[in-house]
Amino acid sequence: MTGKTLYDKLWDAHVVRTEADGTALLYIDRHLVHEVTSPQAFEGLRLAGRRPWRTDTVLAVPDHNVPTTHRDQGISDPVSRVQVETLDANVHEFGITFFPMTDVRQGIVHVIGPEQGATLPGMTVVCGDSHTSTHGAFGALAFGIGTSEVEHVLATQCLLQKKMKNMLVSVDGQVGPGVTAKDIVLAIIGEIGTAGGTGYAIEFGGDAIRALSVEGRMTVCNMAIEAGARAGMVAVDDTTISYVKGRAYAPTDELWDKAVAAWREFKSDPDAAFDRVVHIDAAGIAPQVSWGTSPEMVVPVTGRVPDPDEAGDPVKASGMKRALEYMGLEANTPVNQIAIDKVFIGSCTNSRIEDLRAAADVVRGRRVADNVKLAMVVPGSGLVKRQAEEEGLDKVFLEAGFEWREPGCSMCLAMNADRLESGERCASTSNRNFEGRQGQGGRTHLVSPAMAAAAAVTGHFTDVRDLTPPPG
Amino acid sequence: MKPLTTVDGLVVPLDRSNVDTDAIIPKQYLKSVKRTGFGPNLFDDWRYLDPGEPGMDHSKRRINPDFVLNDPHYWGAEILLARKNFGCGSSREHAVWALTDYGIRVVIAPSFADIFFSNSFKNGLLPIVLDEAVVDRLFAEVSATPGYRLNVDLAAQTVTTPSGEAIPFEVGEFHKHCLLNGLDDIALTLEHADDIRAYEQRRRAEAPWLFR
Numbered sequence: 028m029t030g031k032t033l034y035d036k037l038w039d040a041h042v043v044r045t046e047a048d049g050t051a052l053l054y055i056d057r058h059l060v061h062e063v064t065s066p067q068a069f070e071g072l073r074l075a076g077r078r079p080w081r082t083d084t085v086l087a088v089p090d091h092n093v094p095t096t097h098r099d100q101g102i103s104d105p106v107s108r109v110q111v112e113t114l115d116a117n118v119h120e121f122g123i124t125f126f127p128m129t130d131v132r133q134g135i136v137h138v139i140g141p142e143q144g145a146t147l148p149g150m151t152v153v154c155g156d157s158h159t160s161t162h163g164a165f166g167a168l169a170f171g172i173g174t175s176e177v178e179h180v181l182a183t184q185c186l187l188q189k190k191m192k193n194m195l196v197s198v199d200g201q202v203g204p205g206v207t208a209k210d211i212v213l214a215i216i217g218e219i220g221t222a223g224g225t226g227y228a229i230e231f232g233g234d235a236i237r238a239l240s241v242e243g244r245m246t247v248c249n250m251a252i253e254a255g256a257r258a259g260m261v262a263v264d265d266t267t268i269s270y271v272k273g274r275a276y277a278p279t280d281e282l283w284d285k286a287v288a289a290w291r292e293f294k295s296d297p298d299a300a301f302d303r304v305v306h307i308d309a310a311g312i313a314p315q316v317s318w319g320t321s322p323e324m325v326v327p328v329t330g331r332v333p334d335p336d337e338a339g340d341p342v343k344a345s346g347m348k349r350a351l352e353y354m355g356l357e358a359n360t361p362v363n364q365i366a367i368d369k370v371f372i373g374s375c376t377n378s379r380i381e382d383l384r385a386a387a388d389v390v391r392g393r394r395v396a397d398n399v400k401l402a403m404v405v406p407g408s409g410l411v412k413r414q415a416e417e418e419g420l421d422k423v424f425l426e427a428g429f430e431w432r433e434p435g436c437s438m439c440l441a442m443n444a445d446r447l448e449s450g451e452r453c454a455s456t457s458n459r460n461f462e463g464r465q466g467q468g469g470r471t472h473l474v475s476p477a478m479a480a481a482a483a484v485t486g487h488f489t490d491v492r493d494l495t496p497p498p499g
Numbered sequence: 500m501k502p503l504t505t506v507d508g509l510v511v512p513l514d515r516s517n518v519d520t521d522a523i524i525p526k527q528y529l530k531s532v533k534r535t536g537f538g539p540n541l542f543d544d545w546r547y548l549d550p551g552e553p554g555m556d557h558s559k560r561r562i563n564p565d566f567v568l569n570d571p572h573y574w575g576a577e578i579l580l581a582r583k584n585f586g587c588g589s590s591r592e593h594a595v596w597a598l599t600d601y602g603i604r605v606v607i608a609p610s611f612a613d614i615f616f617s618n619s620f621k622n623g624l625l626p627i628v629l630d631e632a633v634v635d636r637l638f639a640e641v642s643a644t645p646g647y648r649l650n651v652d653l654a655a656q657t658v659t660t661p662s663g664e665a666i667p668f669e670v671g672e673f674h675k676h677c678l679l680n681g682l683d684d685i686a687l688t689l690e691h692a693d694d695i696r697a698y699e700q701r702r703r704a705e706a707p708w709l710f711r
């Protein structure tokens with residue numbers, strides 16, 4: 028008998044029952060909730076006269092709509108305010124743990140779950156948000172769900188699921204200096220495409236992944252969905268366990284020891300069989316910059332904007348042409364000649380302390396270039412913000428001309444006041460470069476925090492490896 | 500949920516691959532706390548030339564005459580013909596609500612993103628996967644034939660073209676059952692409440708840190 032993959036183990040540990048056609052009832056250990064995808068689910072519960080099955084598994088936070096300035100004045104947009112107030116009313120009615128906007132623990136749902144130890148190895152974690160894959164970094168089975176499923180989990184603690192196929196993406200060897208988790212995952216998506224992982228759960232492995240911090244692993248798993256995979260995951264190791272230790276919701280004492288022993292099993296067996304295996308050479312990855320309107324449209328910063336005439340396939344070529352037009356780019360332009368208007372450092376992909384440190388290291392002693400209209404840093408949570416301030420990172424950014432904001436999703440999806448105007452070009456550490464994602468007509472280029480910082484101080488995309496160490 | 504058995508409907512072709520949920524329903528409309536009313540904003544950025552905000556009077560907005568939904572030939576369409584990886588991106592069920600609110604009951608494409616696919620079934624929207632070559636041919640037929648209709652029969656699992664050709668499609672048994680009967684899957688799951696409790700009891704012994 029062949030061994031089990033990490034995903035097989037997580038799946039097997041959570042199956043309550045299986046129907047004849049393979050549909051399983053899967054038990055959910057942690058349910059994260061935010062204001063955008065939950066109101067209709069709570070309303071559904073109320074209409075059916077149902078109560079949540081286990082409120083102690085639910086953690087709620089407003090993040091998508093919250094303002095990143097002048098928090099003391101509340102939310103000025105009346106429609107956004109109603110949505111956040113609706114969450115507030117729902118959590119009170121149903122008795123759910125909640126971090127309101129005024130709580131230092133508030134932040135992006137995928138940042139605060141791990142930060143609080145609410146995400147633990149071996150768990151099933153769901154949220155009405157596709158970037159729930161982030162939590163897979165802990166050796167957890169974590170995936171995004173729709174609002175009907177949010178209601179289903181609230182009411183039954185379970186989900187109806189079909190098992191996905193197993194894919195291993197092995198990033199072999201080590202990346203060079205200046206190349207980060209974000210570059211790794213963008214390179215993976217460039218390789219397998221935005222639908223490459225559809226129908227699969229992806230395990231990220233290989234030495235380059237093992238060498239990443241948990242923050243870096245979260246960045247990689249976060250974007251599994253951009254490769255089409257609902258779930259991404261990394262096996263549990265010492266790095267995982269030391270990250271979890273001592274966090275607010277993590278077990279302690281004997282329970283901790285018992286848990287750690289169990290968590291160590293959450294890795295693929297050496298003889299486990301995968302339906303698909305992809306190998307990527309870490310040493311060959313350069314800092315990445317997306318050029319188009321899909322995350323697979325990505326090139327190394329050392330490269331050029333691709334030419335649709337060389338695409339070979341007519342459907343692909345027409346998609347590329349449409350993307351170039353939307354992005355206002357000419358084929359064959361060297362990437363480092365593309366000038367930018369705005370810089371956004373934030374989002375559940377890259378707003379943790381390590382990301383802010385990496386950006387600050389580039390920014391320190393430099394200034395935001397004159398052609399850059401706005402450069403902003405939006406920490407992932409109140410606690411990340413506080414830690415960054417203790418380390419003096421806020422001063423580094425402010426002195427360079429960046430804005431230093433309150434935590435939330437912000438310009439990752441521009442549901443609040445932070446957005447691009449039509450035609451504006453942004454170096455963004457977020458995860459989606461879809462048309463209009465950061466504001467109607469806005470042009471998004473996905474990059475790492477260090478690359479966003481390099482673009483901010485030079486005014487165009489710049490290979491962060493070429494920047495001389497800052498003065499002083 | 501409204502049952503879905505057969506749909507004999509006009510087909511509207513959307514000839515783009517990787518249509519993401521941000522395009523299907525832009526974020527500003529996600530601020531709604533309701534499940535209805537998203538139809539006028541389906542494909543908002545492509546359908547209108549002016550930027551849209553919640554609460555606008557859509558009859559006063561500038562229409563993009565080049566977008567297929569604005570072509571009067573396709574008004575009243577119930578079947579959307581699309582390209583690969585339809586519904587990629589965010590988990591927003593609002594994308595499905597916008598399609599159904601507009602009147603779409605079936606989407607045909609060579610592939611769908613996973614979350615969109617499962618959201619569809621919860622709302623009486625049938626996503627049908629057909630071979631890329633077949634989809635190509637349907638695109639050609641739709642553009643050559645004004646008023647092109649397809650007949651979708653869920654029980655028989657067929658899509659029938661005007662020439663009478665019946666194209667078979669796959670659908671999961673459970674999904675089919677729920678859709679045909681308009682079943683609420685929460686009620687179905689709660690029939691297994693004893694199994695869920697038994698699982699919890701077992702887990703509590705194995706992994707007590709998950710029950711605190």
Ligand code: SF4
Pocket residue numbers: 090091135136137156158374375376435436439440457458
């Ligand atoms: S930061 Fe962006 S991607 Fe992450 S949860 Fe918020 S809106 Fe979604």
